[in-house]
Amino acid sequence: xxxxxxxxxxxxxxxxxxxxxEQEGARVDVVAPAWSLxxxxxxxxxxxxxxxxxxxxxxxxxxxxxxxxxxARRGYGRAIVLPRSFKSALIPWFARIPVRTGYVGEMxxxxxxxxxxxDSSVLTQTAQRYVALGYPADAPQPPVVPAPRLxxxxxxxxxLMTSLGLGGPDPVVAVxxxxxxxxxxxxxxxxxxxxxxxxxxxxxxxxxxxSGRDHAAGQEIERHxxxxxxxxxxxxxxxxxxxxxxxxxxxxxxxxxxxxVAAAVGCHVIGIYGSSTPAYTPPLTDRSTVRYxxxxxxxxxxxxxxxxHLRCLREIPVTDVIDAVEFxxxx
Numbered sequence: 001x002x003x004x005x006x007x008x009x010x011x012x013x014x015x016x017x018x019x020x021x022e023q024e025g026a027r028v029d030v031v032a033p034a035w036s037l038x039x040x041x042x043x044x045x046x047x048x049x050x051x052x053x054x055x056x057x058x059x060x061x062x063x064x065x066x067x068x069x070x071x072a073r074r075g076y077g078r079a080i081v082l083p084r085s086f087k088s089a090l091i092p093w094f095a096r097i098p099v100r101t102g103y104v105g106e107m108x109x110x111x112x113x114x115x116x117x118x119d120s121s122v123l124t125q126t127a128q129r130y131v132a133l134g135y136p137a138d139a140p141q142p143p144v145v146p147a148p149r150l151x152x153x154x155x156x157x158x159x160l161m162t163s164l165g166l167g168g169p170d171p172v173v174a175v176x177x178x179x180x181x182x183x184x185x186x187x188x189x190x191x192x193x194x195x196x197x198x199x200x201x202x203x204x205x206x207x208x209x210x211s212g213r214d215h216a217a218g219q220e221i222e223r224h225x226x227x228x229x230x231x232x233x234x235x236x237x238x239x240x241x242x243x244x245x246x247x248x249x250x251x252x253x254x255x256x257x258x259x260x261v262a263a264a265v266g267c268h269v270i271g272i273y274g275s276s277t278p279a280y281t282p283p284l285t286d287r288s289t290v291r292y293x294x295x296x297x298x299x300x301x302x303x304x305x306x307x308x309h310l311r312c313l314r315e316i317p318v319t320d321v322i323d324a325v326e327f328x329x330x331x
Contacts, residue, residue, distance in 0.1 A: 002081040002088050003032035003040070005056050006180065007238070007257025008281065010036050011148050011264050012127040013082055015284065017045040018146040019134045029076075031067065031091060038239040039261075042150040052091070059087050068094025080133050081112065101133055126281050147284050148264035150242055157243035164235065166207070166244075173204045173325065174245055174262065175229070176253040177221060178214040182303030184275035185254050187313050189217055193224020194318045195252060199325065200228035207232055207248065209241050209258060250325050259283060270324045274313040275300050289324040291316050 001017070004010055010032065020026045029048040030040050033056065040049040052067060054060045064087065072095040079092035084105030092100045093111040101114040109115060116137055123129045128142040135143060161167055177192050179185035196206040206225070208218040212234035222231050236244065242261055245251060251262035251269050255276045263269050263285040271283050273292040277299040282290065292298075298312050305312075 001028060001030045002079065002083065002091060003030045003036065004082050005033060005036075007036070007039065008255075008260040009082075009126065010039055011150070011257070011260035012281070012284065013130045014043050014045070014148040014150075014264070015127050015145045016080070016082075016130040016134050017043060018149075019131050019143070021045045022146070023134070029074075031071075035238070038237065039150075039242070042152075042239065042242055044149075044151055061090070064090045065094050067091050071095040071097075082130055082133070086111070103129070103133070124279055127284055145284065148260065150261065150264040152246040152265060153239070153243055156240065157247060160236070160240055160244060161247070164230075164232065166205075166230070168205055170203055170205045171250075171329075172207060172248040173199050173250045173252060174207045174209050174248040174267070175221065176209050176251060176256060176258040176262075177217045178210040178233075178258070179254040179256040181256075181276075184300070184302050184305050184310065184313075185256070186274070187254055187272045187316065188310075189220045190224045191316075191318050191321075192252070193221045193229070195321045196221060196225035196229040198318065198322050200225070202322075202326070204250075204325070206230065207244065209233065209236065209244065250328065252321055252325075255281060263288065268325075268328050270321055272313070272316060272321075274298075274310070275302050275305070287328075289328065291320050291324070 017028045020028055027047050030046050031050045031052050034051050037049045040046050068091040076097045078099040079097040081089045081102035084103050086106035086108045089108045089111035099114055100112045102112045103116050103118045122141050127145045131143045131145050175192050206229040208221055208229055208231045210233035214233040218231035218233035222229050245262045245267050246265040248267050251267045253259040255273050259271050263283040269283040269288040271290050278290045278292050295312050
């Protein structure tokens with residue numbers, strides 16, 4: 001398996017891994033960038049995560065050839081290439097794997113020999129597109145998508161709760177202000193801060209989760225919340241975020257990688273959508289509440305609002321998030 005290069009996509013790809021092991025009893029190994037290895041290791045269906053030491057967007061032909069030749073010695077019968085780029089199909093070709101499956105893309109017909117054409121009107125979700133590659137080309141579509149389910153390390157969870165001083169009896173709401181794709185997917189920080197303040201008033205503890213790049217955003221949320229939130233951005237690794245989200249009751253989040261992680265550990269996800277759409281990348285869980293306005297300009301899939309007003313996010317009020325938390329807890 002050649003895995004995708006984004007956190008959310010890797011979580012959504014787990015549905016394919018589950019389908020392969022349940023339907024075929026297949027051994028699933030995943031070639032993926034170094035950042036994703038801790039995430040993949042939390043997927044029970046994956047036997048081995050193989051590091052691809054290449055940065056996002058790099059070709060590094062020599063490295064891909066070396067990885068492919070190393071894989072050739074393992075005798076794989078089939079490779080599924082999830083990204084649609086030319087370079088992503090090189091490793092299975094170098095490995096001389098007999099069946100190399102993937103969608104049409106970037107003139108890679110010579111590298112794949114089980115080439116699929118994707119009907120986006122039928123396969124409307126990213127997760128469906130991944131799972132469909134695990135079935136024969138003539139199988140009924142769209143396929144059933146198994147929900148992702150990440151393993152939780154309770155020892156690490158306990159360690160984090162102690163070392164970060166996160167203990168307490170009150171329920172936890174995690175807020176995730178980041179979105180790697182760009183600001184057109186990000187609910188305003190002052191809205192996150194106002195939501196954190198109101199939730200704290202209602203007896204919830206609020207944790208802000210994200211990478212080191214989100215630390216300043218976390219500080220801004222803390223400021224708007226009047227100190228009623230704990231900024232953990234940059235203090236945790238990806239595997240730590242998995243374990244902390246498993247402790248939280250709710251996650252208030254942009255359409256981001258951590259949104260999909262939260263869904264995969266059983267958190268109630270309140271997913272906020274701006275330039276993207278829940279029709280394409282929904283939280284893959286029954287425990288979710290989506291906030292999406294579906295304006296005439298949505299979805300634009302742009303990194304920044306092309307019209308400059310960001311109405312798709314600014315017109316989602318804080319009260320909608322508070323209501324979603326309270327409605328779920330009252331049910």
